[in-house]
Amino acid sequence: MxxxxxxxxxxxxxxxxxxxxxxxxxxxxxxxxxxxxxxxxxxxxxxxxxxxxxxxxxxxxxxxxxxxxxxxxxxxxxxLAGPDGLHPLQTAFVENFALQCGFCTPGFLLMAKALLDTNPNPTEEEVVHHLEGNICRCTGYRSIVDAVLSVAAGEGGE
The missing domain is CATH 3.10.20.30 (Beta-grasp domain)
Structure with missing residues (x-):
């Protein structure tokens, strides 16, 4: 090889x-x-x-x-996490019950981070579109979208 x-x-x-x-x-x-x-x-x-x-x-x-x-x-x-604790997205996923088994969570977190890094104030439609390539078999998507939107709005993950 x-x-x-x-x-x-x-x-x-x-x-x-x-x-x-x-x-x-x-x-x-x-x-x-x-x-x-x-x-x-x-x-x-x-x-x-x-x-x-x-x-x-x-x-x-x-x-x-x-x-x-x-x-x-x-x-x-x-x-993602820093010396001061979890990244705001990680905290928002916990606060919004956006994870269950957790297997898909790392992929969703990094896709969400990439979105918020380029578009810090996305619409719900933009979040859904950006995450549509990630599959969750346990939690469903509403809580994941809510978690991302809460960070974008400055409401979650603090």
């Missing part, structure tokens, strides 16, 4: 690894770096469970090659 050296930043920390060309970003995060908050489900870019941010853009880490993050910044759900 061909391999290459990878230099990236994951959740603010420099990472240098030798990776096989076929290694997915999800495999790198989970197996090499121990960041198991990134889940894998469909492995087809359909469910949104494996979503992480690469240079602020949401990507499906189950099909995104690790080699493609060379020289880029990666953020996973583990990188």
């Amino acid at each position: 061909r391999a290459r050296e990878l230099n990236t930043v994951v959740n603010g920390s420099a990472v240098v690894r030798r990776v096989e060309n076929r290694t997915t970003l999800a495999e790198l995060l989970r197996e090499e770096l121990g960041l198991t908050g990134t889940k894998v489900s469909c492995e087809l870019q359909v469910c949104g469970v494996c979503t992480v941010l690469v240079d602020g853009t949401p990507v499906s880490s189950c099909t995104y090659l690790a080699a493609d993050v060379d020289g880029k910044q990666v953020q996973t759900v583990e990188g």
